[in-house]
Amino acid sequence: MRQIELKQVSKHFGDIEVIKPIDLQINDGEFVVFVGPSGCGKSTLLRLIAGLEDVTSGQIFINGKDTTQLAPSDRELAMVFQSYALYPHMTVRKNIDFPLRMAGLDKNERARRVQEAAKALNLTDYLERRPGQLSGGQRQRVAIGRAIVREPTAFLFDEPLSNLDAALRVVMRLEISELHQRLGSTMIYVTHDQVEAMTLADKIVVLQAGVIEQVGSPLDLYHNPKNTFVAGFIGSPKMNLLSGSEAEKLGAHTIGIRPEHFTIEKDSGLWEGKVGVTERLGSDTFVHLHCPQLEQAITVRADSTLSVEYGEKLYITPDTDQLHKFDANGLRSHGQT
């Protein structure tokens, strides 16, 4: 039973409440992603679980044991930091060996485990190098190696890919995902990048201003966002959120329509708009339309073969089956699936 449970956990920094009382359960083998805009408290929440920050109130249970007052070293968790945080004065071998040395394991066992981790992460050729002589991706692998050797209850990742370039980020994302499949261990991952969240997670926790807005599987959040914040945050490009008279005509204070849920025509449709910027990604084309009736720009996904010019007139009609309706408080209206 490798479970982590938070009960009414909150955190204040001085007078500022960065985490409002939170309940959360993370199950054995789950890949949980904390996602939200910067300053939403996601990293703080991770550091509370790690024990690097003390909770202001509430309890944290790891494997059913109350660990709220335990030091980080006694929580049996491993963490990968954004800056890698490798020990610059130690070789790769010593870096990976460090947690085993601290655990007081015997020498042969330590050597075997370091070798194993290095092999799994393609680091065998670099064991005698120092972190300064490695590339960003290799450093990240060493940091992961240092985390996996100890076979912890859970892995904590604090924005581990933010310092890598875009191409490498995609590669490392796949590696982390594969590592999770192979080890079957519990992982908690913090990111502000919703694409990372969508692709990696079994369960996404969306945070805003220290409050959990919604917890669910990636597709659940995508199809059934609980409120306008989640609706706008999950999905790329963002969901179009419209309020005003056009929304009221459709029976809601605010309606949300994803860019892919429009029909585009050149001669007729519900809303008329002028083409602004078009972004051609190859497989898809995203058209930004300025619709006078809606008093705002709308992003629409079109077929890659669509040819439009800047300033051209287009008509769009939302797919009424795919509308998301929200009330005046931004909450999803009842009676919807």
Next chain:
Amino acid sequence: MARTVTPQKKILNTALSWTLAIIIFFPIFWILVLSFKTEGDAIRTPIEVLTSTWTLESYSIVQERSDYLKHFTNSIIIALGSTVLGIIIGVPAAWSMAFVPSKRTRGILMWMLSTKMLPAVGVLYPIYLIFIELGILDSRTGLVVILMLMNLPIIIWMLYTYFREIPAEILEAARMDGASLTSEILYVLTPMAVPGIASTLLLNIILAWNEAFWTLNLTAAKAAPLTAFIASYSSPEGLFFAKLSAASVMAITPILIMGWFSQKQLVRGLTFGAVK
């Protein structure tokens, strides 16, 4: 764009630098010269001093009259002892101030520095009485303790500055890897701060070696280091220039040699983290 330097300016700069260097070095040079003269020659005019005969007489008299080796040993023990003890106390203190600062950390640091602004003679009387009371007057233990306390603010300030350059995330990583506080300081922080700790060590050995106020006032015969050895040859009438010079040369040579060999380390440590 590089600045243009005309040849004339270059010559002027060189001449100025050399003049300054010679002015600064001259007293040491003159002590060296006087130490190889007789007492009679040492008080003549400079030209006569330079042209008179060279002799090792002063050195042999100084060695005969006072035990150089005993003073030297005392200096070594006091300088090393006070510095090492200061580092042992300073590392944990600087760790807590750099990595778990409280609201009062800044204040404590400033207060420690302010003690260095106090004239030492102001506390001589109470400290002298305390030393008598504790029975450590004219003892090496007493001097190690007082010099350690006098230099502790500098040690903590220097270490604090170096530790601040070390990313806190690395220490957090050590904690996550199961390191206790002692292991964290011993295996992660200290090795990373070696340049800083080394220059703190060197600078404080030099400060303690040259310290004269406390060593002169709190010692008599037993624990007297080289500073007291020099002082024993100074007299208000200035009668023993040659012997005083010989004693000075003998006292400053060891620390000069150490400074010479460690200057690279010292400069590296003192400018540590100045440029990322």
